[in-house]
Amino acid sequence: DAGVTQSPTHLIKTRGQQVTLRCSPKSGHDTVSWYQQALGQGPQFIFQYYEEEERQRGNFPDRFSGHQFPNYSSELNVNALLLGDSALYLCASSHPGGTQYFGPGTRLTVL
């Protein structure tokens, strides 16, 4: 039984560029949440997708957007990258309202 998978593992971008991160949920899960973990900090909630719609959103600007596909996989898009967007981006999957299980993360470095 595959767990949550994320791609790519690492990514380097320059300021102003756009980036897309991908997540495949654990088998049987239909809800995907995204978190940003800056160095030395705990993860912060970005948003959650269920039934291909954004259901909840944390305190992140509109530069952060997402999408969920019919197979429940999800993308996180970040436009106009800033140095401060450098972080580990974590995807978690769950049943609606259920316990969240995390993937290994994508390390984004913005130069």
Add this chain to the structure above:
Amino acid sequence: AQSVTQPDIHITVSEGASLELRCNYSYGATPYLFWYVQSPGQGLQLLLKYFSGDTLVQGIKGFEAEFKRSQSSFNLRKPSVHWSDAAEYFCAVALMNYGGSQGNLIFGKGTKLSVKP
């Protein structure tokens, strides 16, 4: 606003010694509480969770945690630490959705555990 506080940034214990990691939360209702562990460069692994019922919960890898409502605490314990337990530990609270299901997680800043041989 809801928050989670982990007062210890870094703890060092000797292998075989007991461990207690502290977690305090601020939340208006009975929360869903979690402990996750993160090895360097890795994602988060769920150690244990508390929803209701028995306030002492058992998790994986020999960890347990006790929910104390009067102290708004959910401390993580292990009676004998192994070198492989060195990692960062995060306490989290889940907000409640309408209808009582759990929503997104709010994390503490983490406690880094080092284990001396």
